[in-house]
Amino acid sequence: MGTDNAFAELGLAPDATDSEVKAAWRRLVSQWHPDRNSSADAVARMQRINRAFEEIRNAGPRTSQAERPHASHRTARPHAAGTQDSNGNGNGNTTRGFHEKARADSTASRDSAAAEDGQPQRRPIYRKVKLTLEEAAAGCIKAMQGKITDTCVVCAGAGHQVLGGNCAQCGGSGAIPKRAFFGWPTGYYECNACLGGGIARRPCKACAGAGKMAPRAYKVNVRIPPGVRDGALLHVNGGRPHPGSPPADLEIRVEVAEHAFFKLDDDGTTRCDIPVDGFAWIANRSIQVPTVVGLQALKLKRDQLAYRMKGHGFPVARGGVRGDQVVTVLPIFPDHLTADQEILLDQLLATTSGPAGLSSDSRLRTWNHSMRAWERGMSKRGQ
CATH class of the missing domain: 2.60.260.20 (Urease metallochaperone UreE, N-terminal domain)
Known part of the structure; x- marks a missing residue:
């Protein structure tokens, strides 16, 4: 577990002081200790909390608030489940809340950079295209179509918008106590309103809380250059959207089918x-x-x-x-010759053999002369 992940596990910013680290650890231990929490993941969560605490301690002492610039503008509330900055934006004190803020900051930075370029940030589409060997050799145009689901730009795919401050239902703790007989708590369960983050939020209206927009269809003609091989990667730049352009950059892997005889x-x-x-x-x-x-x-x-x-x-x-x-x-050649083929072959042989079986080809004449001499020699030896 890295130091940044350790702070996130305790629901703290990376610049938290030693006192804030200890306060967050005590609060989480009181909430997740198996003696006080009967949930199935209490033991695993307690182990992660202790590992995070040890990781931060091993990293060395933290700067105190008094030594930190502008420390007077921060309000240390180790007993509360969430904090607010001077603008009233909650930064949360749990892993989920920390990641939500980090994701929102990252999305804002990415959208800002994309806005400077004048185009929205779009993830590439990964596709495969199957070609015959003839198509791969000569090049071709392939129509590619499908559906793409865009991440909601309003909530950056989170499905909700962070309002800041503590969740009204759980008071910022991220957990709701279970009640048994006589009103005594018997454990805790995750707050449904903030999903354990402890930060007030509301479902995103733009995507109805799904984090993604409705799928939209696309169809684009892709030119395949001649000479592509099996396994080749082709990149099609989406560029600025216009009619007939891909909805995003296309990353295409080529698959060339085996040929019947090539x-x-x-x-x-x-x-x-x-x-x-x-x-x-x-x-x-x-x-x-x-x-x-x-x-x-x-x-x-x-x-x-x-x-x-x-x-x-x-x-x-x-x-x-x-x-x-x-x-x-x-x-x-045929396994069995027909009668007509036998006649034609006899006629062909007659045209290639001279009188008395002598051929017009010198190689055959030499062979026939040697055979006759050999036969005469065999006849003499037999007498």
Whole structure:
């Protein structure tokens, strides 16, 4: 527990004196000691109070009121549950009251800075956008819509407005004594009017005590740049509100879905395995190859299975030049030939073989000559 949190636990400002610290500790002990308080959280609260007191004592002696500038303008009321400054604003003496004042001061400072900029302070909206690999490569425009709930600017999200002074229902103690037979108190419960803060307040009329305004719908078109990768973060500045602008800054995380047949490398290379007709591959025909930006023609070569298509891959960097696409063809032949296919193959073989089985290709002629010499040698050895 830090020193600031320790003062907040005792319901004190960070500049409280030693006497104020001791007075606040005694008052809280008398209220929350398990021998006097039968509530379920009395033990835990008492432990926090003691830890806070020890933390402040270990931090060293505090300046007395007489030595503090303008100390004469403060009224020390250790027995009361709340105090007021010279303007009549309550600063509270419990953890809840201290945080309420700190939150109000922080909100006022933030709103003041925003007012100087001429625009309200708005929290960013966090969204996800799912893209296909083609959308991520080429860039696109995505319509994003939803609902946003603004924090009430009147009460800064607290749901109430602090009036100052002690709560009228509990007298500033933040607790209401439980009554049993003959009117004797048997414990305490938290004051509903101030929720244990001890400071007078009222529900905020602007938000009906909810702390948030009614949800409002928004719809905005977001331009996705080409070359975004999975996991990339995009920031869309809300800027000054105008029709069609986002209601606040958008923080967008990109999710690129896995593709059915493309694989993406870190250098922007896309890889694709394509089954092709084996006869078309033998015949050096052209086929249509899918790329991330559409179909492209590719001429096959019967002695080649892998092809590199320059500049048809994914952008190497966001908005930069595109990488290559590597295509691997897988020639597919029928498992069983039809009668017509057998006839056509016989005719094809006849055109490639010369008289007496001699081929027009030198490699086949050399092989056939070697085979005949080998057969003659085998015949002689067998005689």
